[in-house]
Amino acid sequence: MTTTEPKRTERFEDNDQKPVGYGRMLRKEDPRFVRGKGRYVDDVQLPGMLHLAILRSPMAHARIVSVDTSAAEALPHVHAVVTGTMLADKGLAWMPTLSNDVQSVLATDKVRFQGQEVAFVVADDRYTARDALELIDVEYDPLDPVMDVRKALDEAAPVVRDEIEGKTDNHIFDWETGDAGATEKVFAKADVVVSEDIVYPRVHPAPMETCGAVADYDAVDGRLTLWSTTQAPHAHRTLYALVAGLPEHKIRIISPDIGGGFGGKVPIYPGYVCSIVASLVTGKPVKWMEDRSENLTSTGFARDYVMRGEIAATKEGKILAIRTHVLADHGAFNGVAAPVKYPAGFFGVFTGSYDLEAAYCSMSAVYTNKAPGGVAYACSFRITEAVYLVERMVSRLADELGVDQAQLRLDNFLRPDQFPYTTKTGWVYDSGNYEPTMRKAMEIAGYEQLRREQEQKRARGEIMGIGVSFFTEAVGAGPRKDMDILGLGMADGCELRVHPTGKAVVRLSVQTQGQGHETTFAQIVAEELGIPPADIDVVHGDTDQTPFGLGTYGSRSTPVSGAAAALVSRKVRDKAKLIASGMLEVSIADLEWEKGRFQVAGDPEQSVTIQDIAMRAHGAGDLPEGIEGGLEAQICYNPENLTYPHGAYICVVDIDPGTAHVTVRRFIAVDDCGTRINPMIIEGQVHGGLTDGVGMALMEMIAFDSDGNCLGGSLMDYLIPTALEVPDWETGYTVTPSPHHPIGAKGVGESATVGSPPAIVNAVIDALRPFGVHHADMPLTPSRVWEAMCGNPQPPI
Amino acid sequence: MQVTMAVNGVEVTREIEGRLLLVHFLRDHLGLTGTHWGCDTSNCGTCVVWLDGEPVKSCTVLAASAGGHEVRTVEGLEHDGELDPIQQGFVECHGLQCGFCTPGMLMTGRALLDRNPHPTDEQVREAISGQICRCTGYATIVRSVQWAAAHPDGAEATEPDVTDSEAVPSGSAS
Ligand code: FES
Ligand code: FES
Numbered sequence: 003m004t005t006t007e008p009k010r011t012e013r014f015e016d017n018d019q020k021p022v023g024y025g026r027m028l029r030k031e032d033p034r035f036v037r038g039k040g041r042y043v044d045d046v047q048l049p050g051m052l053h054l055a056i057l058r059s060p061m062a063h064a065r066i067v068s069v070d071t072s073a074a075e076a077l078p079h080v081h082a083v084v085t086g087t088m089l090a091d092k093g094l095a096w097m098p099t100l101s102n103d104v105q106s107v108l109a110t111d112k113v114r115f116q117g118q119e120v121a122f123v124v125a126d127d128r129y130t131a132r133d134a135l136e137l138i139d140v141e142y143d144p145l146d147p148v149m150d151v152r153k154a155l156d157e158a159a160p161v162v163r164d165e166i167e168g169k170t171d172n173h174i175f176d177w178e179t180g181d182a183g184a185t186e187k188v189f190a191k192a193d194v195v196v197s198e199d200i201v202y203p204r205v206h207p208a209p210m211e212t213c214g215a216v217a218d219y220d221a222v223d224g225r226l227t228l229w230s231t232t233q234a235p236h237a238h239r240t241l242y243a244l245v246a247g248l249p250e251h252k253i254r255i256i257s258p259d260i261g262g263g264f265g266g267k268v269p270i271y272p273g274y275v276c277s278i279v280a281s282l283v284t285g286k287p288v289k290w291m292e293d294r295s296e297n298l299t300s301t302g303f304a305r306d307y308v309m310r311g312e313i314a315a316t317k318e319g320k321i322l323a324i325r326t327h328v329l330a331d332h333g334a335f336n337g338v339a340a341p342v343k344y345p346a347g348f349f350g351v352f353t354g355s356y357d358l359e360a361a362y363c364s365m366s367a368v369y370t371n372k373a374p375g376g377v378a379y380a381c382s383f384r385i386t387e388a389v390y391l392v393e394r395m396v397s398r399l400a401d402e403l404g405v406d407q408a409q410l411r412l413d414n415f416l417r418p419d420q421f422p423y424t425t426k427t428g429w430v431y432d433s434g435n436y437e438p439t440m441r442k443a444m445e446i447a448g449y450e451q452l453r454r455e456q457e458q459k460r461a462r463g464e465i466m467g468i469g470v471s472f473f474t475e476a477v478g479a480g481p482r483k484d485m486d487i488l489g490l491g492m493a494d495g496c497e498l499r500v501h502p503t504g505k506a507v508v509r510l511s512v513q514t515q516g517q518g519h520e521t522t523f524a525q526i527v528a529e530e531l532g533i534p535p536a537d538i539d540v541v542h543g544d545t546d547q548t549p550f551g552l553g554t555y556g557s558r559s560t561p562v563s564g565a566a567a568a569l570v571s572r573k574v575r576d577k578a579k580l581i582a583s584g585m586l587e588v589s590i591a592d593l594e595w596e597k598g599r600f601q602v603a604g605d606p607e608q609s610v611t612i613q614d615i616a617m618r619a620h621g622a623g624d625l626p627e628g629i630e631g632g633l634e635a636q637i638c639y640n641p642e643n644l645t646y647p648h649g650a651y652i653c654v655v656d657i658d659p660g661t662a663h664v665t666v667r668r669f670i671a672v673d674d675c676g677t678r679i680n681p682m683i684i685e686g687q688v689h690g691g692l693t694d695g696v697g698m699a700l701m702e703m704i705a706f707d708s709d710g711n712c713l714g715g716s717l718m719d720y721l722i723p724t725a726l727e728v729p730d731w732e733t734g735y736t737v738t739p740s741p742h743h744p745i746g747a748k749g750v751g752e753s754a755t756v757g758s759p760p761a762i763v764n765a766v767i768d769a770l771r772p773f774g775v776h777h778a779d780m781p782l783t784p785s786r787v788w789e790a791m792c793g794n795p796q797p798p799i
Numbered sequence: 800m801q802v803t804m805a806v807n808g809v810e811v812t813r814e815i816e817g818r819l820l821l822v823h824f825l826r827d828h829l830g831l832t833g834t835h836w837g838c839d840t841s842n843c844g845t846c847v848v849w850l851d852g853e854p855v856k857s858c859t860v861l862a863a864s865a866g867g868h869e870v871r872t873v874e875g876l877e878h879d880g881e882l883d884p885i886q887q888g889f890v891e892c893h894g895l896q897c898g899f900c901t902p903g904m905l906m907t908g909r910a911l912l913d914r915n916p917h918p919t920d921e922q923v924r925e926a927i928s929g930q931i932c933r934c935t936g937y938a939t940i941v942r943s944v945q946w947a948a949a950h951p952d953g954a955e956a957t958e959p960d961v962t963d964s965e966a967v968p969s970g971s972a973s
Pocket of ligand 2: 261262894895897898901931933
């Protein structure tokens with residue numbers, strides 16, 4: 003077996019006719035995209051459609067003294083100008099966030115971050131709408147902003163959320179996990195304790211398509227159709243019903259082709275609500291598309307954790323315990339999209355892939371005058387931060403002990419016989435076999451040889467580093483007993499219909515933003531029923547067409563909805579078996595399933611295909627006693643546990659001694675996501691995540707100045723990797739199926755985003771060891787690396 | 800003002816505002832929504848089209864200044880319903896995920912191959928370096944362009960291969 007994904011060529015026209023299930027299959031969705039026939043929200047054109055533009059606050063914290071809209075209203079082709087006060091009259095000035103906080107739709111009392119929504123204009127076209135924004139006159143009374151998260155809880159700090167009754171500080175919540183006392187005991191007896199201040203700066207998912215919506219309210223039948231850039235159409239529908247008081251059955255959310263999500267399209271943003279209000283007010287369809295600076299300054303955002311990490315070990319290198327305190331900056335409104343009982347997301351998996359004696363985390367979350375939004379950017383609900391913390395600390399410990407980064411991990415991994423394994427913070431890892439994954443990464447990398455090369459280069463004064471990281475993720479939220487979003491259980495529905503001619507349609511509650519659901523879900527059904535993927539249509543992203551479920555984020559599609567697709571297929575197969583027994587006139591006990599047909603045991607000549615059965619199910623002939631016609635089924639899958647993919651990543655960097663510029667020369671990623679449905683798509687998911695990792699580790703940051711101005715508000719300032727900043731990825735895999743998932747699959751969409759930043763940072767720190775550097779924070783821009791080489795690396799915030 | 804240009808070989812004339820950007824002209828006035836718009840600063844390249852055969856960022860060109868010129872968009876890449884090899888290459892090599900950057904990447908890739916039929920991987924990376932893909936990590940885009948370079952006449956009639964056995968859950972494989 004090869005260790006890297008093969009480069010293949012094949013003729014794709016016939017590709018999806020393969021009567022197969024799993025395996026490399028070209029994507030069913032691609033023909034429309036390469037023709038420019040994708041249909042994204044901004045491509046929706048309705049007759050009489052108007053355009054909405056939003057006026058945003060230039061200040062981070064200020065009282066609104068007055069808003070004068072008269073000049074804007076007087077501009078020809080303007081249909082409406084709406085302010086916060088007008089929304090307040092309708093009871094719509096505030097909306098709930100996904101974290102049981104509220105967020106202002108349009109500011110009424112004061113603005114709380116730069117870029118906050120203040121008013122909107124509806125006009126005939128997008129240019130006029132923008133012109134009108136210029137004519138709105140807002141008088142602000144500036145207030146001191148809270149920009150430094152470390153000072154947010156100072157007594158003297160201005161109160162961001164003074165509209166909340168009785169609120170006198172910026173505290174949101176405290177949270178802890180693990181056993182403080184037991185951890186303290188372990189730390190007290192440990193030979194070696196290392197601690198480090200680690201910042202995971204604020205970053206932004208910045209999908210290439212910004213957020214937007216087209217709202218079309220039909221006053222006659224009271225129906226609202228909303229095309230919107232959402233990763234969770236069903237959850238959004240319920241929330242709109244609750245907020246706007248529209249009956250849920252009269253709301254249809256269509257999430258058409260989505261130009262990347264990465265978590266940034268999970269929350270409900272004020273712009274969506276404004277579009278709905280605008281359509282209600284004008285009686286016309288209304289489109290809102292944010293521009294890039296609006297996207298970067300007001301929607302999404304991720305991380306923003308200031309962490310103190312501590313790790314305890316014996317002098318022989320046995321890791322004993324990890325402890326951390328986190329200060330979490332949630333911005334002006336707590337808009338985190340995470341299951342309600344998990345205010346810190348799944349940060350609790352910061353114990354990593356190691357067998358510890360104890361672990362403890364305490365956390366305080368605070369309000370600041372920065373944009374709200376959530377835990378977006380492919381983070382698996384804060385696992386990105388957790389993995390970064392533990393993997394930096396383990397490499398920091400290796401540094402302290404003078405042992406190899408890879409070896410220290412190999413010496414401390416959970417063993418295969420320990421699974422299912424309950425961590426010291428209560429997470430039940432379903433399966434894992436870490437050592438072969440690590441060894442495979444080392445083998446692809448040529449690890450020993452790289453270390454020799456590094457030695458030789460060091461002798462010549464060149465700066466080269468090798469970084470290792472290993473992650474275990476917890477994905478596929480989640481069991482409904484523990485996990486809900488605003489009371490909605492995190493289960494997913496799936497419906498499968500097999501038509502008389504044996505073609506099928508499968509309807510999902512999750513939807514793709516590029517992950518290839520139209521292909522992989524057809525493959526899952528194909529594998530279970532033996533119907534060729536080309537004969538299976540995958541319907542998703544439309545609440546009128548699909549069963550209820552919570553959508554695609556947190557790598558949950560395969561773990562939850564993928565399981566649903568497999569199980570609904572098995573339900574159909576069970577019914578098909580009953581019909582087959584009638585057709586073949588044998589008892590069901592005598593029937594065997596061969597992919598695509600039932601045959602009589604011992605007499606395989608006697609068989610009926612699934613297509614024959616489908617025709618019989620809908621046909622005129624008799625069916626066995628008690629069997630209804632038709633061949634379809636529906637289920638709602640409630641996962642028993644999360645799935646726990648793992649992976650080993652190795653990064654090789656070179657640093658220019660003159661400019662301190664970091665080049666990622668090689669990156670090796672070995673992932674284990676259990677059963678592999680479509681290796682080509684998995685490889686693509688990994689590649690994308692690795693590129694995110696390079697961005698976060700070396701380039702990306704949403705920074706602010708002390709006045710609250712966002713310094714990352716355009717793609718000139720917020721740097722995203724291009725083809726020149728990333729290497730040709732080297733990938734490999736191992737397969738450790740999930741024991742509780744019907745097809746043994748685990749999520750993989752965010753693995754590389756989670757696992758790659760620590761590998762890159764560990765490589766840079768490894769490179770800088772001769773300079774006496776033990777830690778430097780992301781993003782490792784040339785200036786920060788230079789500071790580190792000069793012995794003075796500054797934190798980014 | 801009135802503007803006339805050839806778009807994908809068809810002459811079009813429209814009444815427009817002088818400030819209208821070419822990207823909005825194509826999308827909103829002609830309904831050619833394959834060309835995308837992804838930033839305000841000419842950084843993302845989701846809007847790349849050809850102006851007289853040269854790739855340009857259509858968010859940085861006034862529709863008025865394209866008057867009298869030839870514009871080609873992703874919708875004009877096909878030949879009589881047959882995909883261009885560059886389009887086939889992206890399908891073959893998983894050169895796209897969400898598809899939002901894809902039209903721009905296709906236009907740049909095709910233009911590169913027209914000038915340099917056998918580019919190195921580095922040259923491909925250089926050619927697309929003014930464009931951002933947030934999904935693929937670029938390696939598969941490079942492979943896609945190289946596929947098109949290797950198949951100047953498009954797909955050959957080879958037997959499609961069958962499933963990879965590697966997907967089978969068989970414990971830890973190595
Ligand atoms: S729209 Fe971003 S470069 Fe043109
Ligand atoms: S495929 Fe999504 S941006 Fe390139």
